[in-house]
Amino acid sequence: MVGPTRGFLGxxxxxxxxxxxxxxxxxxxxxxxxxxxxxxxxxxERWTMTLDGLVAKPTTWTWAEMHALPQSRYExxxxxxxxxxxxxxxxxGVSLDVLLDLxxxxxxxxxxxxxxxxxxxxxxPLEDLQYGKAWVAWEHEDKPLTPEHGGPVRxxxxxxxxxxxxxxxxxxxxxxHDQLGFxxxxxxxxxxxxxxxxxxxxx
Amino acid sequence: MIEVATNTTWGTAxxxxxxxxxxxxxxxxxxxxxxxxxxxxxxxxxxxxxxDGYTASRSYSxxxxxxxxLLELAIERLEDGExxxxxxxxxxxxxELEVRGPIGGYFIWDATTPAVCIGGGTGVVPFVSMLRYxxxxxQLELLRLAVSARTFADLPYxxxxxxxxxxxxxxxxxxxxxxxPTGRLTATDLEPLLTPGATYFVCGSAxxxxxxxxxxxxxxxGPAEIKVERFGPSG
Numbered sequence: 001m002v003g004p005t006r007g008f009l010g011x012x013x014x015x016x017x018x019x020x021x022x023x024x025x026x027x028x029x030x031x032x033x034x035x036x037x038x039x040x041x042x043x044x045e046r047w048t049m050t051l052d053g054l055v056a057k058p059t060t061w062t063w064a065e066m067h068a069l070p071q072s073r074y075e076x077x078x079x080x081x082x083x084x085x086x087x088x089x090x091x092x093g094v095s096l097d098v099l100l101d102l103x104x105x106x107x108x109x110x111x112x113x114x115x116x117x118x119x120x121x122x123x124x125p126l127e128d129l130q131y132g133k134a135w136v137a138w139e140h141e142d143k144p145l146t147p148e149h150g151g152p153v154r155x156x157x158x159x160x161x162x163x164x165x166x167x168x169x170x171x172x173x174x175x176x177h178d179q180l181g182f183x184x185x186x187x188x189x190x191x192x193x194x195x196x197x198x199x200x201x202x203x
Numbered sequence: 204m205i206e207v208a209t210n211t212t213w214g215t216a217x218x219x220x221x222x223x224x225x226x227x228x229x230x231x232x233x234x235x236x237x238x239x240x241x242x243x244x245x246x247x248x249x250x251x252x253x254x255d256g257y258t259a260s261r262s263y264s265x266x267x268x269x270x271x272x273l274l275e276l277a278i279e280r281l282e283d284g285e286x287x288x289x290x291x292x293x294x295x296x297x298x299e300l301e302v303r304g305p306i307g308g309y310f311i312w313d314a315t316t317p318a319v320c321i322g323g324g325t326g327v328v329p330f331v332s333m334l335r336y337x338x339x340x341x342q343l344e345l346l347r348l349a350v351s352a353r354t355f356a357d358l359p360y361x362x363x364x365x366x367x368x369x370x371x372x373x374x375x376x377x378x379x380x381x382x383x384p385t386g387r388l389t390a391t392d393l394e395p396l397l398t399p400g401a402t403y404f405v406c407g408s409a410x411x412x413x414x415x416x417x418x419x420x421x422x423x424x425g426p427a428e429i430k431v432e433r434f435g436p437s438g
Contacts, residue, residue: 003252004252004253004254005251005252005253005289005298005299005300005301006293006298006299007289007293007294008251008252008253008289008293009253010251010253010257010258010259010285011259011285022258023258023259023260025259025285032409032433032434033409033413033433034433034434035431035433036309036310036430036431036432037426037429037430037431038416038417038419038420038426038429038431039413039416040426082262083259083260083261118426119427148409148413182309185308186209186307186308186309187209187211187306187307187308199211200209200211200303200306201209201211202211202212203211
């Protein structure tokens with residue numbers, strides 16, 4: 001680590017509640033779009049969500065079936081690895097706990113590979129998806145999720161950097177090992193905890 | 204497969220040259236001893252540290268060829284930008300900057316296969332690295348480029364890019380007689396660039412990238428052939 005950068009003062013530090021993880025800034029009401037692919041136009045009626053791999057009951061839900069499940073809401077912050085954080089936002093959908101109860105992961109399952117309709121993948125430890133920590137979300141701040149932000153439906157894992165919250169998610173595959181996803185194969189951290197600044201592999 | 208090095212260890216670069224193309228666009232040329240060879244399309248992260256230990260870091264596209272002895276990053280000066288205002292207004296030759304890279308194993312091109320590149324504003328920068336490398340390799344014919352900017356003066360590396368760009372779309376000022384009329388890129392602009400077996404690279408603001416990818420999809424380019432790099436705030 002070199003010393004301070006000559007002449008750099010930095011923005012006024014206003015985070016008395018310690019809400020911003022290290023190296024992040026508050027993007028305010030904006031919400032940047034970062035995606036490596038063309039934005040797909042998904043027809044909700046043709047979208048399905050599947051839990052497979054190491055589960056007792058591999059299950060597929062249609063849009064209507066997913067919406068018939070008990071819904072819940074996340075209110076809190078999201079953090080992007082490119083250093084913006086969006087504070088006090090909200091998403092509505094179904095808690096992963098509901099889906100896990102139905103599909104019943106086997107005791108040997110330790111990790112999940114999420115796959116999007118575009119072929120995008122990302123890996124998440126199972127423990128980061130359980131007990132109120134993850135959702136399949138279709139509303140952002142009470143409005144339908146727009147396509148560029150993953151609409152009609154995306155994974156939401158707000159405790160990890162936001163690339164883990166796969167847009168246009170369609171499948172969660174349960175594994176007994178960690179299998180790197182798209183960004184993770186391209187040098188990003190396999191876990192992605194913003195509070196530990198796990199941005200890139202080796203961090 | 205392209206051989207690609209990603210390096211996430213922080214190193215100390217020395218600013219050797221600063222060029223301001225215009226008040227909103229600074230080119231920073233850095234000496235970084237022993238840096239890994241990058242692939243055009245990759246980026247670096249610059250981290251600034253204040254006296255109290257507070258840090259801020261941002262990503263910047265590489266504009267230089269891998270064979271350039273210096274590493275060139277292009278900095279768009281954002282009005283409320285914490286890092287870009289420092290780099291554009293305060294940094295000067297001789298300063299040390301903490302950097303890490305090259306980063307990115309996806310939005311890359313090694314001048315061995317056809318590429319169609321569509322860049323808006325500072326989204327042109329990674330394509331400057333590509334075109335410089337392609338020129339050195341004698342492979343410019345593999346690269347097709349369409350670029351867009353509000354004015355010609357706003358177009359990053361305007362002279363270098365327009366020398367090879369098939370399409371230069373200027374959206375906010377009158378263009379010279381005999382050149383393309385003022386206006387955004389259209390399907391008519393892009394259709395002549397379509398190349399069998401090409402990878403399509405789109406880089407720019409979220410709005411630009413969305414428009415360009417929709418044009419490509421409308422022309423029958425498959426989603427799997429399109430690689431997109433979006434940046435900048437959006438609603």
